[in-house]
Amino acid sequence: MDKTVDRAARTLSQRRSVAPADAQALPQTRPAPVYGGDNTALRLALDLSPVPAFVITGPSTIQMCNDAAQQLFAGATQALIGRDLMALLPKAPQRASLTASLARSGAHALAAPFDILAADGPISAHLHITPLQIGEEQVSYMTCRPLTSPDHSQRHLADALNAAGAAIMMVAEDGTVELVNDAACRLLAGTESQLVGSCVDDYVPQISRQAHARYRAGHALSHRTHAMAGGRSLKALGLDRQETSVEISLSQIDLPDGPRVLVTLVDITNRLEHERQITARNDHLAALNEELTQFAYSASHDLRAPLATIAGLLELCLEDLDAGELSETRHNITDALKTSRRNIHKVEAVLTLARAGLSPVAEEVIDLPRLVAACWDDLPADGRPKPAITVEMDGPSCVRTERQTLSTVIENVLSNACRFQNPDIAENWVQVRLRTLDGAVSILIGDNGVGIPEADQPRVFEMFRRSTHSKGHGLGLALVQKNVLRLGGTIVLCSSPERTDFIFSFPMMEVTE
Amino acid sequence: MINTYIVDDVQSDRYIARRRLQKTGCFAPMDEAVDGLDFLQKYFGRPEGAALSGNIPTLILMDINMPELNGFETLDELKNRLTDDRLDHQIVVMFSSSDNDRDIARSVNTGMVEHFFTKPIDDFAIAEILKTYRDRGFL
Incomplete structure (x- = not known):
């Protein structure tokens, strides 16, 4: 906009004064146009300028200015006309730079923003200088575009950028952030004034900052639009030191004073969380599918096994009957009956395992030591004395969980401890340690029974996996695992010749006082 | 005569196999083993030279x-412990209550299993086993 105003100043001067016919088309390298001594055109140009504008004479004296300049740099009371422009510049290098610019021929913009003392305090502003010759006098028409006070076109641009959902930054080749929209301010936890003028590398996490500076330099040469880091998710570092997952695309735009990179940042935190949830759900479904496959395999194998045995025995019975071997026939029929009766219970156990975790169970407050005691009391003696049991409780004794689900876990492990006692030991024992300290629930059930060989430990939770000593169906620990998983828990098994420990951890179980 | 091991944890299944085998004479x-470990102990615990009965594989x-140890794990262990010169001193027949494709493929992959039969073992299966011995000139 300021360049347009500069042109307007020249055009107006041409109409009212003796100006060369091609004055407005003069390239910047040509000598400043010569106008008559009438300041009316300059006055009009100053008044039309939407940004602060000055006419400078001599080395740096403010000869004229518009209301915007008066208000910004001197307020309502002080005079600006007649003052030395350099008095507004607190930095010596910038004063030297401006002095040199005022002496230059041709209209030009000063590259970096200048720090200028405004009436309300220091501001940063872009300066543009157009040398003019009024009669015999050499003057400079200077516009001042404060960074904190964008002109109309910038305001329109900012409005447009703010309407975008993504965070957008415009970055110069040297990495200086020149423009940000509201979404970028939110993403980087800073105000526009904090972000504009800073280096874009500051918003890259420390670990990638050096690499980013190199890539940025490379990008300046490539002049192409592309996704940053090949579309991978990146982190943007805000001024609050918080990192946000983002996808970034870079577009090159060419402005009159040089190329810029338009950086679009899309916050993908929610999308990543959504993807994580979908992945977790897929993993869960895959686990269920694997469980179903394993169940189908085991069920087809182990439920067919007794039927095959019964069929084999009955075939022999028929042959023995034909041969008149009644005693052998009776013996085989008895075996077939035993097999069928025993496997009625097996089918029931398989159905129990299949149903575990299907129906919702209401949670209730449970006293853990009492639950263990009840499970222990309900265990059948099975014709031999139970081991001696000790129960220790560290922390509050009550938790909120599904009673039947947890009972099934404890019952099965205690039952194994009873059934697999070591006959070579005089005193078999079972130790139960319940811990609810710091809100973390863990249950250890240990015994000094026959133990589980190391080679078998990884597979003890598989369906139909039985010990040689077992008369069971090999479903108890599969049921334990399924119920522990239902409660969001984990199992650790440690077994040595001295003792066997099942340690259950339930991080999601609520401890109640 | 063919030196034979029946390896099964179900007593009735061992009995059925024994009856079928006895029928042929x-x-x-x-010999019977109640699980893989029991079999390995018996198989490698027998006196040296008992592996072959008149050069007929066991x-x-x-x-x-x-x-x-399940059947496959037992065979793995058997292969590990057999010296090279004894690898062909036995014919292995798997018999299972299901004809699951995975088990059949796994049997083939052992490189040791000659036949895969579903239970109950019957006279047809025994005849197939005998045919294998005959085809190789052992009977």
Whole structure:
């Protein structure tokens, strides 16, 4: 906009004064146009300028200015006309730079923003200088575009950028952030004034900052639009030191004073969380599918096994009957009956395992030591004395969980401890340690029974996996695992010749006082 | 006569196999193992030179699903412990209650299993086993 105003100043001067016919088309390298001594055109140009504008004479004296300049740099009371422009510049290098610019021929913009003392305090502003010759006098028409006070076109641009959902930054080749929209301010936890003028590398996490500076330099040469880091998710570092997952695309735009990179940042935190949830759900479904496959395999194998045995025995019975071997026939029929009766219970156990975790169970407050005691009391003696049991409780004794689900876990492990006692030991024992300290629930059930060989430990939770000593169906620990998983828990098994420990951890179980 | 091992954790299944084998009069001595470990102990615990009966390979009837070592794990261990010169001193027959494709493929992959039969073992299966011995000139 300021360049347009500069042109307007020249055009107006041409109409009212003796100006060369091609004055407005003069390239910047040509000598400043010569106008008559009438300041009316300059006055009009100053008044039309939407940004602060000055006419400078001599080395740096403010000869004229518009209301915007008066208000910004001197307020309502002080005079600006007649003052030395350099008095507004607190930095010596910038004063030297401006002095040199005022002496230059041709209209030009000063590259970096200048720090200028405004009436309300220091501001940063872009300066543009157009040398003019009024009669015999050499003057400079200077516009001042404060960074904190964008002109109309910038305001329109900012409005447009703010309407975008993504965070957008415009970055110069040297990495200086020149423009940000509201979404970028939110993403980087800073105000526009904090972000504009800073280096874009500051918003890259420390670990990638050096690499980013190199890539940025490379990008300046490539002049192409592309996704940053090949579309991978990146982190943007805000001024609050918080990192946000983002996808970034870079577009090159060419402005009159040089190329810029338009950086679009899309916050993908929610999308990543959504993807994580979908992945977790897929993993869960895959686990269920694997469980179903394993169940189908085991069920087809182990439920067919007794039927095959019964069929084999009955075939022999028929042959023995034909041969008149009644005693052998009776013996085989008895075996077939035993097999069928025993496997009625097996089918029931398989159905129990299949149903575990299907129906919702209401949670209730449970006293853990009492639950263990009840499970222990309900265990059948099975014709031999139970081991001696000790129960220790560290922390509050009550938790909120599904009673039947947890009972099934404890019952099965205690039952194994009873059934697999070591006959070579005089005193078999079972130790139960319940811990609810710091809100973390863990249950250890240990015994000094026959133990589980190391080679078998990884597979003890598989369906139909039985010990040689077992008369069971090999479903108890599969049921334990399924119920522990239902409660969001984990199992650790440690077994040595001295003792066997099942340690259950339930991080999601609520401890109640 | 074919030296035979029946490896199965179910007593009734061992009995059925024994009866079927006895019927032919070709299988003796017949030993039984209640699981893989029991089999390995018996197989490698027998006196040196008992591996072959008149140069006829030993028949091993192996169940798949057993406690401790299952049939495949037992065969793995058997292969590990057999010296190269004894690798062909046995014919292994798997017999299982299901004809699951995965188990059949796994049996083939052992490189040791000659036949895969579903239970209950019957006269047809025994005839197939005997045919294998005949085809190789052992009977």
